[in-house]
Amino acid sequence: MICDDAGLLMHAYLDDELDAADSAAMARHLDQCAACKARYETYTIMQKALSEPSLYHRTPDALRARWNTPTASATPTPLPIRRRVPVAFAAAAGFAAAMLLSTPAWLHWLPSRGANDVVAQVISSHVRSLQGEHLMDVVSTDQHTVKPWFEGKLDFSPRVKDLASEGFPLVGGRMDALDGHSVAALVYKRRLHVINLFQWPVDGSTSASATTQEHGYTVIRWTGDGMRYVAISDVNEGDLRQFVLAFQNDANPAMTR
Ligand SMILES: [Zn+2]
Numbered sequence: 001m002i003c004d005d006a007g008l009l010m011h012a013y014l015d016d017e018l019d020a021a022d023s024a025a026m027a028r029h030l031d032q033c034a035a036c037k038a039r040y041e042t043y044t045i046m047q048k049a050l051s052e053p054s055l056y057h058r059t060p061d062a063l064r065a066r067w068n069t070p071t072a073s074a075t076p077t078p079l080p081i082r083r084r085v086p087v088a089f090a091a092a093a094g095f096a097a098a099m100l101l102s103t104p105a106w107l108h109w110l111p112s113r114g115a116n117d118v119v120a121q122v123i124s125s126h127v128r129s130l131q132g133e134h135l136m137d138v139v140s141t142d143q144h145t146v147k148p149w150f151e152g153k154l155d156f157s158p159r160v161k162d163l164a165s166e167g168f169p170l171v172g173g174r175m176d177a178l179d180g181h182s183v184a185a186l187v188y189k190r191r192l193h194v195i196n197l198f199q200w201p202v203d204g205s206t207s208a209s210a211t212t213q214e215h216g217y218t219v220i221r222w223t224g225d226g227m228r229y230v231a232i233s234d235v236n237e238g239d240l241r242q243f244v245l246a247f248q249n250d251a252n253p254a255m256t257r
Contacts, residue, residue, distance in 0.1 A: 001025045006026060009022060010026075010039065011043075013026045014040075014044065118221070119221075122178065126217065129176075129196055135187055140171075140172055141164070143161060146160050146173045147160040153175055153182075154183075156184075156200070158186070159199065160254060161247055161252050163246045163252060166246040167242075168189070168243050169189050174187070181200040183199060184200070188243065194233065198229070202227060209244070210222070211237065217232055218233060218234075218237045222244065222248075231247075
């Protein structure tokens with residue numbers, strides 16, 4: 001690796017967004033190159049300083065309440081989503097922007113009580129999954145590959161369904177964490193849009209499905225078969241409902257062992 005490449009990959013390396021090969025190459029370069037190593041150390045200090053909790057403040061309740069009150073004319077505006085960000089762009093976007101996106105700071109702007117807290121975490125996780133290479137740990141359209149991948153990583157067996165025939169192809173999965181649980185995240189596509197479906201076991205209580213629109217995302221939560229499910233995407237609400245119905249439909253069987 002040459003210094004120019006190291007410079008381009010530096011921010012992604014700091015955010016732990018490189019794949020294993022690039023990450024190893026980067027580590028080797030930093031071992032051998034004093035100049036890049038010095039730069040890396042400076043960035044590490046900046047990263048630490050910017051994640052200092054005292055820099056972040058809780059949103060005042062009044063603003064939070066206003067934010068949560070839908071107005072008659074309010075229509076959700078889809079946020080632009082960075083998909084796979086080219087490394088060159090990520091580097092050019094600058095350190096400050098990278099920090100804003102990679103620190104939990106913006107979580108403080110989201111509602112944070114009860115179910116809203118889960119919704120906020122789901123949105124955050126969805127957005128993070130669309131940055132860099134964090135979308136999938138296992139890349140496969142085959143449920144017979146995706147489901148076994150979770151074995152031994154979770155203390156439950158997620159329901160994995162291929163919904164390609166319904167227009168929602170399974171593309172992979174990853175481990176994630178929500179609300180203090182290790183969860184399975186299944187990744188589906190709807191045309192060019194990504195749908196994240198999170199699931200984890202829940203004790204007894206069942207609740208009706210709930211739909212939330214926030215920051216341009218639709219979030220649908222439901223429970224069933226002892227599992228809690230949360231689906232999120234920037235597809236329109238109708239499409240996401242259709243996805244949830246397809247997943248719930250017993251005519252689309254979950255893979256069984
Ligand atoms: Zn160098």
